[in-house]
Amino acid sequence: METIDASAAQIMFELLEEYKNRGVGLFITHLSPRPRETFSKAGIVDLLGADAFRESVADAIALVERSRY
Numbered sequence: 001m002e003t004i005d006a007s008a009a010q011i012m013f014e015l016l017e018e019y020k021n022r023g024v025g026l027f028i029t030h031l032s033p034r035p036r037e038t039f040s041k042a043g044i045v046d047l048l049g050a051d052a053f054r055e056s057v058a059d060a061i062a063l064v065e066r067s068r069y
Helices: 006-021 033-042 044-048 057-067
Strands: none
Touching: 006 033, 006 044, 033 044
């Protein structure tokens, strides 16, 4: 993701919050620095935690697999 505006970040926050409240594990991958800053300002980083932001899908999957054992 290269860009995201504040209203889209708010919608994303609400969607992610709903999924998190349902117990769904969430990861964000391949996020560029500018959108990450917007996510931080919108409270998404605090909502999900820093570990939910991974460099790649493979990295996220590896984290999930390691946590299963």
